Amino acid sequence: MRVLVRNPNSGDRATSKRAATLAEKRGFDVRDSTARGETRTLAAEAAREPDVTQIAACGGDGTLNEVVRGVADADALDDVELGVVPAGTGNDFADNLGVRGVEHAFEVLARGERRRLDLGWVAGDERPFVNSCVGGLTAESSRKTSPAAKKRLGVLAYVLRTLAETRTFEGLELDVRAGADDDASSGSDPSRERGDRLWTGTALMVLVGNGRRFPGERMRQANMEDGLLNVVVIERAPTIDYLARGAADRLLRRGASHLTRLKVPRLDVRHAGDPATFSLDGETLSRTDITLRSRPGAMRFRVGEGYDPAPEEWGKSKGN
Structure with missing residues (x-):
């Protein structure tokens, strides 16, 4: 199963809504956060489900951070493939992955090259x-x-x-x-x-x-x-x-x-x-x-054609 964790209040709401519609058409289970910090919880819950193979964050860099943090909480970074659908105020990481927009993001999630990417970590705070x-x-x-x-x-x-x-x-x-x-x-x-x-x-x-x-x-x-x-x-x-x-x-x-x-x-x-x-x-x-x-190499991502390793x-x- 593939899951899209969405922060409806991140960035452009119209873009986020379009992303949810596209995700549902492509068979994603769309899960929306309704409170601060819930994105992390939703990602952790999804990562613990044995049939979930891919979790994508819909939002900006902050939303993606919360999703990755949730997957890390579940100790599932090795087990779950990650992705990003850019719909936030800042979408730098999506740009770096070669993801050029919402529609292209779903193409990458389905057919993009798989890469192992490094993860930055704050020690002590974990x-x-x-x-x-x-x-x-x-x-x-x-x-x-x-x-x-x-x-x-x-x-x-x-x-x-x-x-x-x-x-x-x-x-x-x-x-x-x-x-x-x-x-x-x-x-x-x-x-x-x-x-x-x-x-x-x-x-x-x-x-x-x-x-x-x-x-x-x-x-x-x-x-x-x-x-x-x-x-x-x-x-x-x-x-x-x-x-x-x-x-x-x-x-x-x-x-x-x-x-x-x-x-x-x-x-x-x-x-x-x-x-x-x-x-x-x-x-x-x-x-x-x-x-x-x-x-x-802690994160597993699919990347677009424009990604430069x-x-x-x-x-x-x-x-x-």
């Missing part, structure tokens, strides 16, 4: 991120963007909130280190030694990606099959007027000295101050210390 974990300016913007604004303005709501935050956000005092070299990176032992220091200083943002597109030339996509997290630390650049036209291009341009890029299997980020806001696929949490790791490689660098 919760996943399929696309990215972001700390700093954009995470604060995500936290302060109201559901009403997201529904009315879509992605523009995040942009407007980020512009409002830019002049008052002071940055994060971060110490970024490689995680432990063994499974102690789960965070269960707070006394464990932290790994080598990779970066320290004041950051405007830290972007940790499993599948997100990254700042720089052609917005290079992270490799979702290499067992590594792609990291970009963005320092505050005092010469940039953040509200000026083209500020984002100058801030994120390839070769900028205030960008540091890393590729690591595990990462430990500490903030010297009050808990900082981190956004996991659009859902926020506050931490002074967060440990992230990659779970290689080995995008342009990049490693540790400063200003590249």
Whole structure:
């Protein structure tokens, strides 16, 4: 049996309704969430049913995160094939999979190539991120963007909130280190030694990606099959007027000295101050210390023809 878990309130309601109609015509059992957090519960319940072979999330990146989290709760990531039908405010992961819209999503779910994809994981909290974990300016913007604004303005709501935050956000005092070299990176032992220091200083943002597109030339996509997290630390650049036209291009341009890029299997980020806001696929949490790791090949997905399993490689660098 194939199940579509849908958040009717995510993104464009008309698109979500069309997706439900298409799903029913294709034999999916459509299950709608009616309360916050229920998407995760519905996914976990479906994953525990012995005849369920495929679970697709209908919504945005946040809905997909909840579905994957539910399947992980059921300890069924190895048993259930996952999919996504893009109908949310942010659909970055669907784009990365080569899914070009609602109708195409169902073609991919039926006939797409099967791939094993990495899963980002927050140790200690034991919760996943399929696309990215972001700390700093954009995470604060995500936290302060109201559901009403997201529904009315879509992605523009995040942009407007980020512009409002830019002049008052002071940055994060971060110490970024490689995680432990063994499974102690789960965070269960707070006394464990932290790994080598990779970066320290004041950051405007830290972007940790499993599948997100990254700042720089052609917005290079992270490799979702290499067992590594792609990291970009963005320092505050005092010469940039953040509200000026083209500020984002100058801030994120390839070769900028205030960008540091890393590729690591595990990462430990500490903030010297009050808990900082981190956004996991659009859902926020506050931490002074967060440990992230990659779970290689943990998810089974079908992908579209436009999926690139080995995008342009990049490693540790400063200003590249």
